[in-house]
Amino acid sequence: MNKKGIFMPTLAIAILFILTYAFYVFVVKDPELNYEANIGQNVIELVDSYKKSENDLFYNEQAIKYSLIKATEKFANNGGVKEECNKVWVLNSINCSPNLEDNFEEILKQELTNYNLELQEFSMNDNIINIELSDNTYSSKKRNFEFRYTVKHEFKYDSLIDFGKINALKNSIESCPVDKRINQCLLEGSLEGSNTIYFTIENNKNTFTLSPLPEFKKINFKFGINNENRGEVKF
Amino acid sequence: MKKGQEELMFVFSLILIVLVLTLFFIVVSVVGNNRVEEKITSMKSNEVNIDLLNYLKTKTSFNDLTFSELIAYSYSKKDYNEIEKLTKKQFDKYYSQETCNQWILKAEVNNEELFDSASDFSLSSSIENQRNPFSIFTKKKINYASSSAFIPGFNSEKIIAILILGCENE
Numbered sequence: 001m002n003k004k005g006i007f008m009p010t011l012a013i014a015i016l017f018i019l020t021y022a023f024y025v026f027v028v029k030d031p032e033l034n035y036e037a038n039i040g041q042n043v044i045e046l047v048d049s050y051k052k053s054e055n056d057l058f059y060n061e062q063a064i065k066y067s068l069i070k071a072t073e074k075f076a077n078n079g080g081v082k083e084e085c086n087k088v089w090v091l092n093s094i095n096c097s098p099n100l101e102d103n104f105e106e107i108l109k110q111e112l113t114n115y116n117l118e119l120q121e122f123s124m125n126d127n128i129i130n131i132e133l134s135d136n137t138y139s140s141k142k143r144n145f146e147f148r149y150t151v152k153h154e155f156k157y158d159s160l161i162d163f164g165k166i167n168a169l170k171n172s173i174e175s176c177p178v179d180k181r182i183n184q185c186l187l188e189g190s191l192e193g194s195n196t197i198y199f200t201i202e203n204n205k206n207t208f209t210l211s212p213l214p215e216f217k218k219i220n221f222k223f224g225i226n227n228e229n230r231g232e233v234k235f
Numbered sequence: 236m237k238k239g240q241e242e243l244m245f246v247f248s249l250i251l252i253v254l255v256l257t258l259f260f261i262v263v264s265v266v267g268n269n270r271v272e273e274k275i276t277s278m279k280s281n282e283v284n285i286d287l288l289n290y291l292k293t294k295t296s297f298n299d300l301t302f303s304e305l306i307a308y309s310y311s312k313k314d315y316n317e318i319e320k321l322t323k324k325q326f327d328k329y330y331s332q333e334t335c336n337q338w339i340l341k342a343e344v345n346n347e348e349l350f351d352s353a354s355d356f357s358l359s360s361s362i363e364n365q366r367n368p369f370s371i372f373t374k375k376k377i378n379y380a381s382s383s384a385f386i387p388g389f390n391s392e393k394i395i396a397i398l399i400l401g402c403e404n405e
Binding site (some may be wrong): 008009011012015021023047048050051058061062065066116183206208214216 | 244245246247248249252255256259263280281282288289293298301303304307308311312363382384385386387389390393
């Protein structure tokens, strides 16, 4: 066989071999090339996480708002103490002591569980309620790309009732000497029944309430204290 | 090798080379087409999500409630007239001057539709327009993007609000 005759078949076989090898190397052998082709996949995941975090923040913000409304109504209806106390405060007692912030926090915790939320931190300052839930973390780990995005769930709300006024009344009652009747120390209460004096703190603004049905009404906080047996007051 | 055989071999080799090259380009183009970059539709969806959240946070003329609160309120009262009316007013005002003038806002609980409010130029008619053979002369194409967000109900129900937005591309 002369050189001229063998050139074309050799070239054809060489091309076949080179192209097959190239196909194997670039397409079959390295399937991760498909990954490289997905332009923008990482950005999409990042944007989706941001979107999800914003939606979660919004949901929690609303859920806390509704829980606060319900907790405030329950708290006001109970006069700031437990339901079994029938709105009557007994200072320094185990069940009916007006530990207002603790009692409110307890009711709020219960209301939040209806929305599968867990209260982490609670504080009150000048009728501003600060609420903190656990942080939400959004993450993804891929080849050459990893992110971890943590969002703090901290919220501030205006209180629907005037805690400042209630606390001022509480301080006045606590500082009223034991040998004096409550209505001698405080003039704003009204005597109901034989010996219990009641105080009402009115919220003059119509508030959106949820119990028993959604409606707009004024939330009034009313509590009573026994003129003679107001509890052990320490001075 | 005889001269006749050499020529025959030359022709066969040439055919083989052409066949191999053709096959290679077909395979590469098919595989390549499968790897064409994705459209980043998520970006558009994120813009719709921002619009949806802004809508849900906007205060309405109904007792100062926000749209999300009004949806929850309407659900508790089972009366959706007010929310439908105010949603239409809000979106028509916001989107009428934009290229994105087709929208649907709806709410669902457990896959049960509560209400929907839509632009006058509905999505269904625009989809029909796209199939219209004459639409090729208009050069207008409508791209749709959607987003959804959960909003809490007053009794801890999970209401889902969905916004579908159609924008014209010239």
